[in-house]
Every structure is written in structure tokens, then in C-alpha cells.
Amino acid sequence: MRLALGSAIRNGLFLLVALPIWAVLAEESIPGRFIHVARDAKAVAVDVKLGKVDSYNQTAVRLGRPQISYQAYSLSLPDDKDALDFRFFSLSEEQFLAVKGLYGGHSRVRPKRGRHDYNFVDFMPPLVQALNGHNFKIAETRVNGLRGDSSRSVDDSVRTSMNCFSTAYALLQQESFSNPRVTPLKFNVFFTGRFQAYDYFMNAGQKIPFNQLQMGDVILLVTERQLLHSDRKIELLEHVMTYIDDGLVFEKTNGGDRDPFRFQTLKKAIDPYTSRLNVSLYLRRFRGALPEPDKVFGGSAYAIDEAYAKPLPHHLREKIFMHKEILFPEDTYQNSWSQSVDVHLDFDSLSGRFRLNDEAYRESTFDVNRNVQRTCAEELQTAK
Numbered sequence: 001m002r003l004a005l006g007s008a009i010r011n012g013l014f015l016l017v018a019l020p021i022w023a024v025l026a027e028e029s030i031p032g033r034f035i036h037v038a039r040d041a042k043a044v045a046v047d048v049k050l051g052k053v054d055s056y057n058q059t060a061v062r063l064g065r066p067q068i069s070y071q072a073y074s075l076s077l078p079d080d081k082d083a084l085d086f087r088f089f090s091l092s093e094e095q096f097l098a099v100k101g102l103y104g105g106h107s108r109v110r111p112k113r114g115r116h117d118y119n120f121v122d123f124m125p126p127l128v129q130a131l132n133g134h135n136f137k138i139a140e141t142r143v144n145g146l147r148g149d150s151s152r153s154v155d156d157s158v159r160t161s162m163n164c165f166s167t168a169y170a171l172l173q174q175e176s177f178s179n180p181r182v183t184p185l186k187f188n189v190f191f192t193g194r195f196q197a198y199d200y201f202m203n204a205g206q207k208i209p210f211n212q213l214q215m216g217d218v219i220l221l222v223t224e225r226q227l228l229h230s231d232r233k234i235e236l237l238e239h240v241m242t243y244i245d246d247g248l249v250f251e252k253t254n255g256g257d258r259d260p261f262r263f264q265t266l267k268k269a270i271d272p273y274t275s276r277l278n279v280s281l282y283l284r285r286f287r288g289a290l291p292e293p294d295k296v297f298g299g300s301a302y303a304i305d306e307a308y309a310k311p312l313p314h315h316l317r318e319k320i321f322m323h324k325e326i327l328f329p330e331d332t333y334q335n336s337w338s339q340s341v342d343v344h345l346d347f348d349s350l351s352g353r354f355r356l357n358d359e360a361y362r363e364s365t366f367d368v369n370r371n372v373q374r375t376c377a378e379e380l381q382t383a384k
Contacts, residue, residue: 031363032139032160034343034356037260038083039133041075048072048084048265051246052102068095075133081253083133083262086120099123103244104215109352120263125216126185126354127174128250130345131261134356136162136189138257139339139366160339160366163255165197166190166293168218168240171250173290185347185354189366190340191255192297198222198237200296205284213283217243220282221270238273241266243283294340341366 050070057067069089074082088099096111096118106125109118121129140159162170170187201220208217221239226232241249247266253259273279290296343365344357359365 029141029367030139032137032366033363034360035135035137036133036361037077037081037135038075038085038262041077041083041133043073043075043085046072046074046084048086048248050086050248053099056098056102066092066095068099077133077260077262078135079258081258081260081262082264083260084248084264086263088118088120088122090115091118107352108347108354121353124244125171126345127171127187129353130356131167131252132250132263134261135257135259138255139363158339159191160189160341161191161255162189162252163191163259164240164252165192165194165201165237167252167261168201168242169197169290169293169296171216171242172218172286173293185345186342187345188293188340189343190293190297190338192293192338194237196297197240198235201237201240201284202282205286208283208285210283213243214285215244216285218284218286219243219249219266220284221273222280222282223273223277238277238279239270241269292340339366 049072053068053070060067068091071087071089073085073087075085076082091099091111092115093111093113096116099118100107100109100123103123104125107123107129108126109122121132124132138159138161140161166188169192174185174187201218202222205218219241220237221241223236223238224233225236239251241251244250244263248263249266249269250261250263251269252261253264253269270279270281343360345354346357347354
């Protein structure tokens with residue numbers, strides 16, 4: 001039996017709670033920031049093909065034109081992680097423009113005079129260029145007072161991070177695949193829970209078959225789980241990936257500190273799930289401008305089924321929202337609140353690529369304790 005977000009609320013599977021500003025008391029803070037982990041990664045040649053480029057080469061052979069030469073590499077990242085990279089060799093200006101067109105033409109990198117080598121990211125949209133090869137160290141503050149009682153086992157925290165759901169949404173939100181020349185470019189660093197992500201990605205996008213996949217479409221990996229101490233089953237959104245080429249995706253492998261933003265084959269991206277779970281893949285297409293993430297994933301501004309329910313203060317409602325709401329068994333649950341932080345992209349005129357602004361590498365940018373306390377102060381000042 002399938003159980004989506006609305007039904008889950010009706011059946012009491014999880015709880016959204018109000019956040020009284022006078023009760024936010026930090027116990028412990030962990031700073032976070034972006035880390036470029038692929039800069040000095042060891043590269044080993046591997047046999048992975050780019051379907052779009054190979055199709056181009058087949059046509060080039062028939063027409064008697066030069067083929068495009070490239071090689072795939074596996075990059076060894078920290079914590080036994082890896083990623084894919086591709087190197088293009090001695091491309092002419094005409095060949096460069098051909099490859100750029102194959103991947104949507106959204107890159108601002110321009111061809112150099114004569115023949116030159118290029119990297120795969122030279123043909124990618126701005127946010128993919130900026131995030132590729134990075135990890136994000138989670139920023140978190142454990143707090144008291146997010147709930148009004150202690151009748152159950154509760155883990156309260158406010159954190160800033162990114163997971164696969166928020167990564168896919170950030171790529172869509174910034175119109176990386178439909179309007180690449182919007183400036184200034186920025187994105188939201190946030191993460192959201194699988195229930196909100198399931199409700200949005202499954203219902204908001206256009207359904208498409210595999211043979212119509214285009215760059216920028218979203219691939220959803222969904223499993224069906226049996227609830228403990230219950231005969232009910234629930235569909236869970238386990239992973240979200242962005243389609244780049246036949247059998248190739250861009251993803252953040254998970255929501256942890258050691259999970260990179262990377263290119264990877266679809267097979268390897270889903271192997272951790274298919275090896276132990278029954279999975280279904282769904283395809284969705286999104287085009288056009290999307291709302292800020294708190295408007296999509298923020299949930300209710302009020303507590304549900306709680307006598308002490310109070311409205312979430314305005315300033316907190318804009319920047320802090322519930323991201324995850326269930327553990328098993330059902331009598332134990334977790335309240336985790338996500339802080340949304342804006343990060344800008346800088347354009348490197350020398351390379352033509354986009355990169356993260358320097359602030360993205362500073363812990364102060366994602367200081368949850370400082371930002372939460374400042375937000376509370378703003379709300380108190382407004383209330384006077």
C-alpha cells in the first residue's frame with residue numbers, strides 16, 4: 001500500500017513542531033563549509049562512454065569528418081569515495097562547439113583558438129561547474145526547547161547541509177538547464193527530508209519515459225518499506241540524481257560530510273540501493289523558475305496535534321524549516337530543522353567557468369548558532 005506525505009500526516013507517522021524563539025538555546029555547535037576534495041585527486045583511466053559523443057562520432061565517420069577524442073577517468077576521493085571525470089583531447093573550435101551543443105549549450109566557456117584539451121565541466125551548466133568535486137561539512141547546533149515537552153525520545157538540532165534532494169532542487173531552481181545567463185548567480189544551501197522531497201518531485205514534475213530523457217531531467221529512486229510493528233508499507237524516496245548523458249548522472253551521494261558532489265554512472269549511483277532493496281526509478285522533467293525551498297519543503301508553520309502549538313515566527317519561517325520527521329519504530333522520532341543559506345557563484349573570466357564564492361569555504365558563513373541567535377534577535381526586535 002502506498003502512503004504519500006498527506007496520508008502520512010493523517011496517520012500520525014511524523015510531527016511538525018513550532019519553534020518558540022525564546023527557547024532556542026545552543027548546547028553545541030559544529031561549523032561547516034564547502035571543501036574541494038577533487039583538486040588533487042588521483043586519476044585512473046577507465047572504460048566509461050559518453051553516449052552523446054559516441055553518437056556524434058558515428059555520424060562523423062559516415063560524413064568523413066574528424067571524430068572527437070576523449071577519455072574517462074576515475075578520481076579517488078577521501079573516505080574511499082570516487083567520481084568520474086572526462087578529458088577531451090585536441091578539440092578544434094568547431095568540435096568544441098559541437099560538444100557544447102550536445103550538453104545543452106549552457107556553459108559560458110568559449111573555445112580557444114586552434115586545438116586544445118578540455119575538461120567535461122567546461123561543457124556543464126554553472127552550478128554543476130561550481131559544485132563538482134566538493135564535499136560539504138555539515139554545520140549543526142544542538143538545541144533545547146524546539147519542542148514543548150520531553151514525553152518522547154527527541155533529538156533536536158538546527159543544521160545546514162545539502163543532500164541529494166536539495167542538490168537536485170538547487171540545480172533546477174537556478175534554471176541551470178533553461179536560462180544559464182541569469183546574473184548574479186546564487187543557490188540555496190539547505191537540505192530537506194525524504195517525505196517533503198517525495199511529495200514535490202513525484203507530483204510537481206512532468207512524467208517522462210526513459211527514451212525521452214534530456215539533460216537536466218531528474219531520476220528518482222524510490223523503495224517500499226514495511227513499517228515496524230505495523231502491517232502498513234510506505235514509499236520512501238531514497239535518492240535523487242540529475243541526468244547528464246546515457247547512463248551518466250550528477251549527484252550528491254548522500255547528506256553526510258563525506259558525500260561528494262560528483263559525476264557517476266547511473267549503475268554505480270544506484271548499486272548501494274539495488275543490492276539490498278527493491279527499487280523503482282521514476283523520471284521527472286522540470287522547466288522554468290521554481291520557488292524558494294522553504295516555500296516548497298517548509299511544511300506547516302504550526303505544530304500538528306499538539307496542545308501547545310504556536311505559529312512559527314516570521315523570520316524563522318523564512319530561513320529555518322523541518323527537514324526530517326520519522327524514525328522506526330513509530331514511538332521514537334527526530335526533529336531536525338534546516339537552515340537555508342544563500343551562496344553566490346563567481347565567474348572566472350580566464351577559464352570561463354563558474355566557481356563557489358570565497359565565502360562558501362568559510363565556516364562563519366554557515367555558523368548555525370550565530371545565524372539562529374541573530375534571527376531570533378531580529379524577530380524579538382520586530383515584535384517590540
